[in-house]
Amino acid sequence: MSVVLGIDIGGSGTRAVLAERTGTDATALTLGGVLTGDPIGVTATGSTVPSAALALVRRVAEAWPDRIRELTGIGVGATGVATLVERPADLVDALAAEVAALTDRRVGVAVAIDAVTAHLGALDGEPGAIVALGTGAIAFGTDGADIWRRVDGWGHLLGDRGGGAWIGMHGLTAAMRAHDGVDSTGEVLLDAARARFGEPLAWPAQLYTRDDRAGVLASFAADVARAAEAGDACGTEIMTHAGREAARSAVAALDPRLPAVVAATGGVFRPGETLALAFERALTELRPGVEVRAPAGDPLLGAAILAERVAAGRIATHAPYVWVGGTPGA
Amino acid sequence: MSVVLGIDIGGSGTRAVLAERTGTDATALTLGGVLTGDPIGVTATGSTVPSAALALVRRVAEAWPDRIRELTGIGVGATGVATLVERPADLVDALAAEVAALTDRRVGVAVAIDAVTAHLGALDGEPGAIVALGTGAIAFGTDGADIWRRVDGWGHLLGDRGGGAWIGMHGLTAAMRAHDGVDSTGEVLLDAARARFGEPLAWPAQLYTRDDRAGVLASFAADVARAAEAGDACGTEIMTHAGREAARSAVAALDPRLPAVVAATGGVFRPGETLALAFERALTELRPGVEVRAPAGDPLLGAAILAERVAAGRIATHAPYVWVGGTPGA
Numbered sequence: 231m232s233v234v235l236g237i238d239i240g241g242s243g244t245r246a247v248l249a250e251r252t253g254t255d256a257t258a259l260t261l262g263g264v265l266t267g268d269p270i271g272v273t274a275t276g277s278t279v280p281s282a283a284l285a286l287v288r289r290v291a292e293a294w295p296d297r298i299r300e301l302t303g304i305g306v307g308a309t310g311v312a313t314l315v316e317r318p319a320d321l322v323d324a325l326a327a328e329v330a331a332l333t334d335r336r337v338g339v340a341v342a343i344d345a346v347t348a349h350l351g352a353l354d355g356e357p358g359a360i361v362a363l364g365t366g367a368i369a370f371g372t373d374g375a376d377i378w379r380r381v382d383g384w385g386h387l388l389g390d391r392g393g394g395a396w397i398g399m400h401g402l403t404a405a406m407r408a409h410d411g412v413d414s415t416g417e418v419l420l421d422a423a424r425a426r427f428g429e430p431l432a433w434p435a436q437l438y439t440r441d442d443r444a445g446v447l448a449s450f451a452a453d454v455a456r457a458a459e460a461g462d463a464c465g466t467e468i469m470t471h472a473g474r475e476a477a478r479s480a481v482a483a484l485d486p487r488l489p490a491v492v493a494a495t496g497g498v499f500r501p502g503e504t505l506a507l508a509f510e511r512a513l514t515e516l517r518p519g520v521e522v523r524a525p526a527g528d529p530l531l532g533a534a535i536l537a538e539r540v541a542a543g544r545i546a547t548h549a550p551y552v553w554v555g556g557t558p559g560a
Numbered sequence: 561m562s563v564v565l566g567i568d569i570g571g572s573g574t575r576a577v578l579a580e581r582t583g584t585d586a587t588a589l590t591l592g593g594v595l596t597g598d599p600i601g602v603t604a605t606g607s608t609v610p611s612a613a614l615a616l617v618r619r620v621a622e623a624w625p626d627r628i629r630e631l632t633g634i635g636v637g638a639t640g641v642a643t644l645v646e647r648p649a650d651l652v653d654a655l656a657a658e659v660a661a662l663t664d665r666r667v668g669v670a671v672a673i674d675a676v677t678a679h680l681g682a683l684d685g686e687p688g689a690i691v692a693l694g695t696g697a698i699a700f701g702t703d704g705a706d707i708w709r710r711v712d713g714w715g716h717l718l719g720d721r722g723g724g725a726w727i728g729m730h731g732l733t734a735a736m737r738a739h740d741g742v743d744s745t746g747e748v749l750l751d752a753a754r755a756r757f758g759e760p761l762a763w764p765a766q767l768y769t770r771d772d773r774a775g776v777l778a779s780f781a782a783d784v785a786r787a788a789e790a791g792d793a794c795g796t797e798i799m800t801h802a803g804r805e806a807a808r809s810a811v812a813a814l815d816p817r818l819p820a821v822v823a824a825t826g827g828v829f830r831p832g833e834t835l836a837l838a839f840e841r842a843l844t845e846l847r848p849g850v851e852v853r854a855p856a857g858d859p860l861l862g863a864a865i866l867a868e869r870v871a872a873g874r875i876a877t878h879a880p881y882v883w884v885g886g887t888p889g890a
Contacts (some may be wrong), residue, residue, distance in 0.1 A: 261707065272768045272769060273769070274769055274770070275769070276765070276769055310764065310768075312761065313761060313762075313763075313764035313765055314764055314765055314768060314769070349574070354589060381740045381741070381742065382736070382740055382742075384736050384760070384763070384764055385764050385767070385768055386714075387729055387732070387767050387768070387773065387777065388718075388729075388732050388733060388736050388763060388764065388767065389733060389736045389737075389740070391737075391742075399717055399718075402718050403716070403718060403719060406712070406714050406718050406719045407719070407721075409711055409807065410711045410719070410813050411807060411812045411813055412710070412711065412712075412721075412808045413808075413853065430641065430714070431643060431880060432643075433643075433714070434640065434643035434644055434714055434715050434718065435606070435643055435644055437715070437717055437718065438602045438640075438644060438715055439602060439604055439605070439606055439644070440604070441604065447717065478642065478742045478743075481744060482740055482741045482742050499595070550761060
């Protein structure tokens with residue numbers, strides 16, 4: 231049986247897993263132990279995704295020295311890889327070289343934007359569209375072959391509509407409006423933000439000096455969600471708005487040639503809560519008859535599926551979504 | 561006649577001026593030549609305001625070696641000084657020491673948040689409230705003695721409602737919605753953003769890798785304003801919204817004990833245009849009978865007035881708005 235390595239790199243943390251196919255059944259991909267790493271950030275020289283990915287490969291090799299020698303493929307899903315990593319193909323080459331140095335093996339490597347691995351995990355490799363709400367927000371529609379449609383994922387200053395940082399920023403903005411005496415509807419969120427960040431005068435220094443501003447903003451999304459579930463009007467309005475934005479992105483990603491299947495995924499999407507209910511309501515309005523599917527798995531499973539595909543030579547480079555290299559199908 | 565030094569430090573540039581009182585009349589403060597410096601930024605170690613202020617003092621001493629020896633006071637207005645400079649009092653001491661080293665003179669130094677110098681310049685030292693719309697947005701109400709009321713100025717992730725970065729971010733978000741096929745109302749702004757930043761996939765790298773993200777965002781405010789003046793519905797909506805936000809901040813800063821006088825200032829506020837008209841309309845609605853006054857001068861004049869006040873011993877420390885030190889009233 232062949233072993234593959236899946237790596238998931240996001241704004242709130244990085245994870246790696248070794249996976250093994252235990253049968254011919256489509257879903258018989260068994261994940262082993264998961265290694266976790268620190269969140270990545272963006273500095274003046276770009277994203278720290280490449281160094282994080284290479285570090286994880288080395289740690290996996292240290293943790294499972296025997297299994298790494300059976301490796302046939304690596305799949306990486308990473309946030310910002312299309313926009314903030316100068317040459318994603320270089321990362322593919324660096325990962326292949328790292329494995330060769332560690333094990334003497336020639337393996338296939340695929341690096342994709344996180345939306346692709348979220349899609350593979352959530353729809354178990356089947357065609358359709360997904361929306362992933364983590365620190366950021368991105369929607370993606372694909373059949374894995376000819377159709378590749380990305381919507382959003384532009385970061386907290388340009389979009390990421392409905393994601394954790396977007397929710398947190400809307401929540402903190404509402405809290406500051408209450409603090410400023412401009413609009414009292416954010417009072418509950420102001421209390422929550424004080425509990426998390428201290429007095430408002432201290433908030434800017436906790437945000438603007440950090441490389442992981444999006445992660446700091448997203449940390450407040452949990453408070454906004456909690457306020458919404460407790461019935462706070464301002465929190466409810468923000469989470470409802472987030473759900474509607476996510477639905478609009480999902481519909482825009484659902485190319486008409488794809489089956490009308492949508493899955494929502496990511497830590498911010500919690501079934502049965504305000505955001506998820508608003509999402510499903512808006513989705514049905516915007517695209518009547520759409521099938522809303524519960525995600526089969528997470529982006530880490532998706533990264534393992536991507537690794538399998540590259541190991542089998544069943545995926546090609548489709549920039550700026552997925553880059554394939556090393557020795558695919560070896 | 562005594563010479564004072566005014567310094568204005570903002571997100572889009574820094575300026576310094578030597579000023580001289582030419583008579584006893586309240587407005588007879590004559591400004592000399594203006595030195596300009598680069599925009600400041602925020603790094604992992606905090607704001608670059610202190611180094612920028614010290615560099616300007618040295619450059620003024622080089623440019624006008626004779627006049628600097630008549631110096632009696634320094635007034636500095638700086639963005640983020642209350643929130644991103646760890647100890648503003650240290651900057652006061654450093655400036656006094658720098659002047660002593662350069663000239664052997666003991667002078668008074670006052671460092672204030674930019675809203676205070678904007679207030680002093682716009683209302684020529686009289687009580688009332690101002691709103692300053694530059695890269696950021698802040699409103700401030702004061703009588704220079706007992707009443708100090710700050711509203712907003714929290715930066716582009718927490719507020720700065722109606723300022724240049726806020727407008728630019730709303731404009732780019734609308735442009736991305738159009739690019740994503742989610743909402744076509746931003747098409748005109750999408751064209752404008754393409755002309756400025758290239759293809760959307762290249763925008764994140766131009767923003768997230770920069771220390772002066774707010775300045776990059778604010779650079780797009782000019783395009784949004786232009787779209788509004790040309791009748792574009794999306795641009796008009798954003799500029800109208802900005803004007804209303806600025807009015808709400810100004811009213812919140814107008815402590816009931818202050819005269820109902822408001823001035824709007826900053827490069828984003830252009831009389832007769834969409835934002836200014838919406839501002840005046842909203843202000844009159846929110847606070848009937850308010851006097852809207854055209855600004856007497858800019859924050860650089862305000863910094864010179866602040867320098868005069870500290871030279872005359874007529875201003876005391878009121879943290880977190882103004883910090884006084886050196887040898888005031890010498």
